[in-house]
Amino acid sequence: MPTPERRDALRALLRADGLDALLVTDLIDVRYLSGFTGSNAAFVVSAAGPDGDVFCTDGRYRTQAAAEVADVRTVLARACAPTLAATVPAATTLGYASDQVTVDGHAALVAAAPGRYLRAATGLVGRLRAVKEPGEVVAVRTACALADEALAGFLADGGIVAGRTERDVALDLETRMRRLGADGPAFETILAAGAHSAIPHHRPTGAELHVGDLVKLDFGALVAGYHSDMTRTFVLGPPADWQRELHDLVAAAQRAGCAALAPEAEVPAVDAASRDVIAEAGFGEQFVHGLGHGVGLQIHEPPWISAKGTGRIAAGHVLTVEPGVYLEGRGGVRIEDTLAVRDDGAEALTGTTRELVQL
């Protein structure tokens, strides 16, 4: 990944905000800017240019940092953030992520860097990360294709059948993704059968699947740091009328949300495009979460698509659209795709059919 260009793009944002440098403490932001994949690091990016950049990790990662961050001056310390704050010149206006740095962490910065001006500066790297480079879209596409392939083989082999437990089904699908080359699941697989499908974020249990169940499956693959996210809801055996109607409704809402996903669309309008379909059918109260979220180096990242969301959709955004209706005690349906926004609209990167599949 072209991290020097990313750092240069960040420099432009720093200069526009009147910051001399930014202390980057979020590990995913650090990875995005430096390529470093270890578990303890921070990074100072200087508005003036690469010569002012300093990377910090601790001794456990000396070898790894030398390989992954060969092009940036590196210091080794356990407490990376205050160590780096002390490296910037006196009178530097140093931005820090006030939505990420703790109250104690801020006090440590103040103590370590007397004579520097600490200024809250949130979302700067996130603004860059929200608009994916072509290579990043390819990376998410790869993860999505792997998840599609894993699911297709899994269904063909009878992976979701009455008598299996939720846990067995989830584990088998995750293992299949790993065998296909995923580094792991993108998040803990949600496999929820019967009444459990009405719990939006259900954790798989030892409960068995039964004929007549709605089976909600929300899962993804992690490949080379990038995530996929997809939900499908199946039915075991012939669907009851209410199950088919619920699925049809959510599918229509999902199509409406995807159709609204285009450059310049306002975020609340995208949410409303999908939510209104459900609300008009009388199930607005049963759609208890936002419509979608960004996907990239994190499974959940900005932009957030909800009724209270702000801003506009842009080309390069990679987002989920995932309406759901949850009927407590009976069952729920969610349908979700990961989509890439292009100049002419949004393309679904997850490709499994959105029709109601009877297993």
Added chain:
Amino acid sequence: MPTPERRDALRALLRADGLDALLVTDLIDVRYLSGFTGSNAAFVVSAAGPDGDVFCTDGRYRTQAAAEVADVRTVLARACAPTLAATVPAATTLGYASDQVTVDGHAALVAAAPGRYLRAATGLVGRLRAVKEPGEVVAVRTACALADEALAGFLADGGIVAGRTERDVALDLETRMRRLGADGPAFETILAAGAHSAIPHHRPTGAELHVGDLVKLDFGALVAGYHSDMTRTFVLGPPADWQRELHDLVAAAQRAGCAALAPEAEVPAVDAASRDVIAEAGFGEQFVHGLGHGVGLQIHEPPWISAKGTGRIAAGHVLTVEPGVYLEGRGGVRIEDTLAVRDDGAEALTGTTRELVQL
């Protein structure tokens, strides 16, 4: 788990610190005190008694909260911490975890709760969590036994052999733990062969294992919320003299650390008991991390055992002892157990042999 008793124990700590209530925002702390396992929640525990306790999660978890936190007044909101701060009476001295609440999060509390006194209060729940109840020791023991069993079967079936890749080996062992009933690996398995074994926290790659390699395996099982942690270093084929000597050295250091782990022992003395063995052999610079850490609802939690650590060991602590020596470009050895401290010393909960096993 007896969460009402835990909350009562916390009340005593609050009163001793002059706090009227504590705003608990760390999700693991919330789980410890309430039993709630969802991904968004906060909890106010009142010094005065259970009637002042309030739990908060969001609408996605309404059903789950009703089942898991049936005994506490519950409110539903997305922004749990400021919502709860606003529920406490005016003039309340409300503690918050300043090592966990962000600068922005603190500002939101101030805005939401005018007339309350916010006071930094760190480590209160951690102090309780560090001393495990008997049922918690059983839970860690169960996870450790599962990991031992998975490894024994894995080795018996030739799981670690020349020609397999690091990733394949790690995935197979993780899958075996899941088949035995683990909810997942306790953390991303470290499987590092040959020169990679010199990287303390190596992520498995597509590299193949070769005869003559040291193979470092650091892994654990997650069972019902509790973790295990164990490292063994094997050799593929007959060990070279330096490999045997390195393993003997680290094993001796590990025994010394375990022997020092007893109630009232000072933390730096436990670290030194193990580290001195390695330093006296001339490898002090190659032992680049602390000796160990607490294990429980988190894989890494207080107490931390290092040269700069503070405090004393106590009965009920569950800790790792994991010295390592890393020779860059050649290979490394780490040996680690999870131990429970009792009145008469420490008992290893992980039981796989610490002898050098030739595969």
